[in-house]
Amino acid sequence: MIRIEKTLAFLFVLLFITQVTLAQDTVPQRVIWAVNKVDLGTILEEQGPQVAEFEFTHTQDSLYYIETVWSDCGCTDVEYTRDTLVVGESGKLQVTYDPTVGVGYFSRMIIVKGNLQGTQDTLFIEGNAIPRSSNPERDYTTRKGKLGFRLEKVNMGEVFTNEPKLKAVEVYNFGEDIIYKDSLMFGGPEYIQVSQLTDSIMPNDRGLLQVMYDGNMKGDLGYFEDRISLNWQDSSSFIHLDVLADVFEYYAPFAKDNLNVVPQLVLDPKEIDLSKIQASEIQVENVVLRNAGRQILEIKKIQGNCDCLRLEIPKTTLDPGEMIELKVVFDPKGRKGIDQRNIYIFSNDPVNPVQLLLLKSRVE
The missing domain is CATH 2.60.40.10 (Immunoglobulins)
Structure with missing residues (x-):
């Protein structure tokens, strides 16, 4: 009897807390x-x-x-x-x-x-x-003309197609001329733009550049390296910069109920282990690509991380349930020891728009 009373009391308290919580949730935003x-x-x-x-x-x-x-x-x-x-x-x-x-x-x-x-x-x-640099010669080791940078290249990281990616880059003026914002001239592809954030960069001082990368305007997916040029007319400073980016398609969130409806790319296998191979022998492997969804799957791009790879597929669209084979041709010539090749497959699978296929070997 005591246990029943305690249970009823607990349920009453729980019901009261629930009602209070619901009441708080319904308070209009003021x-x-x-x-x-x-x-x-x-x-x-x-x-x-x-x-x-x-x-x-x-x-x-x-x-x-x-x-x-x-x-x-x-x-x-x-x-x-x-x-x-x-x-x-x-x-x-x-x-x-x-x-x-x-x-x-x-x-x-x-x-x-x-x-x-x-x-x-x-x-x-x-x-x-x-923070301020106490030793510019040490911190800005990459010299381009009279300008110093912390790194050799500008790495934008992951860039998605839904909005441009912005990155601020430090630059140190080792020269004797003032570098003015309005005198900057940019040369490069239209999907990359560079501006100077600080109005001026005094001699023996630093400032900020802003690099903008538009993944949608790029019109391609994967890893890219672009060379751009910057010219400050009033200081006769002309330099080249290399810009790195990994461009990915953006897919908006969707309802969980549509998980089995949208295109789904399934790889079989996801990893190929060639074990010991000879550097003189070209290797050929096949990987099955299957659409496990209920909508058409589009293979947008297949990119390897080496010129030693040749990648071939018979078509780029798969109906629901359809399978095709990806032919992977690997030429190990000039390689020795443990080797790993990365193959990236870009598709319109909104859950996994980029999938990685590994190719491992030990080249004798």
């Missing part, structure tokens, strides 16, 4: 923020404090004002509208970030609490803070 996260991008220490601005609108009939603001870091200062707002009125909140406090990537949280129930919101600022 404050709408234009954005809840601001990316400050790459910040040089000498640029000083950076400001992120958030705008909000009060949507309900009750009077609203910001009661308290917390931050998870002493590196931020916050200013905000302190007026009491009626329905339809807007306010602003400004977060000032000090880049001298931390080095590298940062993500800071700001909690804003209003006077009304359900008006506690969380905002974020993020970016990448780079």
Whole structure:
């Protein structure tokens, strides 16, 4: 009997908590923020404090004002509208970030609490803070003319076709001329653009370039390396830069119920182990590509990471349930020891748009 009473009491409490939770979930949103996260991008220490601005609108009939603001870091200062707002009125909140406090990537949280129930919101600022260099000769080892870079090439990483990828690149001016933003002339493919973020780069000082890579405009998938040219007319600086990128097709999220409907690429096998082979013997293997979905599968591209590979398929579209064979021809000439070749297959399979096929061997 006691156990039954305890069980009923527990169920009553659980039901009460559930009702309270549902009631809280149905509270209408009183404050709408234009954005809840601001990316400050790459910040040089000498640029000083950076400001992120958030705008909000009060949507309900009750009077609203910001009661308290917390931050998870002493590196931020916050200013905000302190007026009491009626329905339809807007306010602003400004977060000032000090880049001298931390080095590298940062993500800071700001909690804003209003006077009304359900008006506690969380905002974020993020970016990448780079400290001053104490030894430019050591840190900017790649010289291109009178300009110094940290790395030999600009690696954009993964670039998707739904939106251009941006990357900030440090440049150090070892020359005697001022490098002005307005004098920069760019030469290269249309899917890559370069601009100078800082208005000027003084002698023995650094600045930022911004590289933009448009994967959709590229019109191709896979790994690419492009050479671009930059010319600052007022300083007679002319350089070449190599830009690396892995371009991938973007597929929007879809309902779980459609998982078995969309195209599905299945590889058999996913890994080929040739074991010991002779460098003088060309190897030929076949891999089955099957469409396990209910929509047409498109093989958009097959790319190997070596000129020693020849890849052939009889067609590029597969009906539901259809299978074809990928012919893999590997010429190990000039190779010795443990060898691994990567073969990338790009398709319209939205779950796995890029699949990796491994070809392993030990070349005698």
